[in-house]
Amino acid sequence: MARTITASASAFALGLGLAMGLAHAGNTNTFRMMSGEPRFMDPNLATDYSIYVNAQLFEPLARIDEKGNLVLRQAKSIDLAPDGRTWTITLDPAYKWSNGDPVTAQDWVYSWKRILDPRLASEVAPFLSDVENAEAYNKGKITDPDAVGIKATGEFTFQVKTSVVAPYFRAKLALPYLTPVPKAVVEKAGDKWIAPENMLSNGPYKLASRINDQSITMEANPYYGGQKPQIGKIEITVASDDLCTAQLRAFEASEIDFASCVPPQDIPRVKADAELSSQLVPYAIPGTIWAQYDLTRAPWNDKRVRQALSLAVDRKAIVAAVSDDTANPTATVLPASIAGSNTADALKGSVDDAKKLLAEAGFPDGKGFPQFTITASANRGQPLIAQLLQQMWQDNLGVTATINVLEENAYRAWVKSRKTEPYDVMINQWYSDYSDPANWFGELFIGDYRNNHFTTPEFADLVAKGNVETDPAKRIEIFKAANKILEDAAPMIPLYNPTDLWLIKPNVKNLQHEGVLDLYHIGEANIE
Known part of the structure; x- marks a missing residue:
């Protein structure tokens, strides 16, 4: 779906990056990076820069590894019935929201039906179109969300029924867009649920602060059900103009630890530079x-x-x-x-x-x-x-x-x-x-x-x-x-x-490219 980028970040953004860089001195538990301004912090809407931010905050049911195998994350099991259409997902109860509340099947069912709700106008909705009656509901042809083939069958179990046999649907269950939102919080706070004081996440990090068009800060989620992140804090400076240009400048000034791209005009220089070329990590993209x-x-x-x-x-x-x-x-x-x-x-x-x-x-x-x-x-x-x-x-x-x-x-x-x-x-x-x-x-x-x-x-x-x-x-x-x-x-x-060209500081270890899209998971990296 969402990436090589040109112009400069605002003086404010770069100044903020410098301030973060100075604050980072001697702190090996903070990961510094840049992002474009996310259009949506709501994972049910995210399709742009948001997905890279939300990938740190929200956990999907599973991921697909480099060999094409399904690796379970919040799902404890995913089973397909003999009819080839009915999928039963059992959640791992160890996963909790960042306030300690359990992530339930009702949260997942609510979230997926919310994605399909035509009032939300989510660009994620097409990825659930295989579900029985999902497309009809999303296009307003039917109005009853209970007619959609997604239902909770227990506190930590829900069932998804596709309209026809869909052998590829197993891979869709690993999409980073199809993550849950906390039903109770969204219903109470409405659009303001994404504010730092309201947002709950089920991934390795929680949102600590956000200043629109300036910065985003995340801290480790103490209730995360997976392996606890070794990096305790993420500081993101928001670039106002061309992301690649802003990242390269900040990376060369040691203000950030990672750059997700290199501007076209700078690629020859980076490849020829002894230090930068040693930190350049290419990934061929499908x-x-x-x-x-x-x-x-x-x-x-x-x-x-x-x-x-x-x-x-x-x-x-x-x-x-x-x-x-x-x-x-x-x-x-x-x-x-x-x-x-x-x-x-x-x-x-x-x-x-x-x-x-x-x-x-x-x-x-x-x-x-x-x-x-x-x-x-x-x-x-x-x-x-x-x-x-x-x-x-x-x-x-x-x-x-x-x-x-x-x-x-x-x-x-x-x-x-x-x-x-x-x-x-x-x-x-x-x-x-x-x-x-x-x-x-x-x-x-x-x-x-x-x-x-x-x-x-x-x-x-x-x-x-x-x-x-x-x-x-x-x-x-x-x-x-x-x-x-x-x-x-x-x-x-x-x-x-395309080929993604990452720059990673040598003290950052185990930051891996997911393979599809160009996602990464800071919670699985460490800083020496």
Whole structure:
């Protein structure tokens, strides 16, 4: 779903980081880092920078390890009935809220139905769409939450029933978005439940303080049911502008212990620096960065136009400029690690072929092609990607584009509004939420999560069949057939598979990349 980033943090944010750095001197039990301003501290809403903050505060039922195995966290057991649809989750009663109250099945049931409540308008809701009647409830077609297939069957046991057999649902149970909120507190405090004086969490840390747009402080949760964190405190400085630039400056000044990215323009310098390069930790990500079109509008609803623009792109040049060749160019949407992906399906051709396709679509040498706008976030290197595409399309096809760069949270709101509002081209991306083709073919395309508006009846039918197929080999073949349709349609221009570039101070040990998304868990690290 949510990441390489450019500009500078405000003087205040950097000054605050310096103050934290001075306070940190001699304190080996405080972890210092930076984040963008979270749009939501409520885990039932979190989809942006919030997920990295909330991953420290809230514990999911399980996680998926690097081998694809389900590793239980708050769940004591997860069992699937012979019908292939009924999941019984038994909670570990050792897990408690940060005030010592038990985390009950009612908390989990309340939280998941709250995610689906259309009044909350949560972007997390699509990840529960497999649950019986969940989509109908979320879209207002039914109004009774008790009709949704989630119910408590005991104090620490609840049951989830999917509408059809969904073999990938086990992986969804490990999503960091599907964590609980304290029912009693939310009902009493309403929107103010996320204030530090009200918030309760079930993870390794609790929220100690928050100053909007400035700082977030967490302290170890004394009632956490898992292994107690060795790091007792987390201090987060909020960057006001480009997160990568702000982090690198603070990291080099020893004001923070960890940076989650390196700005594109600084990657060569960091790689060449003896000290910084020794602290650089790359992680290849199962994700794709692309440029997408609004397929409901001309000229983007013409496949020849889409294919022409794709063939006019030099992906290697983009990767060199944006990542100093640390990312991997790709001509297919799905990463190679996702079942159903097939590099043989990639669109093939040259710039000359692109010109022919554009002429066939009625725009010889770009004549008559309407000027259009490329929209990008100010972060993650997107402005540079937009500039490179703008130049390539002008030079190779004679078409003219303008660029619209939005601040990150404004960009996210703009993308969300594209469900009904028109656009031309946007730079966007998808990182695997879980390592299954259903996450890409299902949530991304059929669910239209990025508002690309692509589907065909044949494609939708194949995805529906693949989602319920329990034979792994047959399932892969079904998704391969869907992938062939997807790549031929060229609904977007895949550019590259990113590589996360972390910087970690040498005294920080055991800070690990979760593998999907780009999550990390400070509670499992230590500072020497």
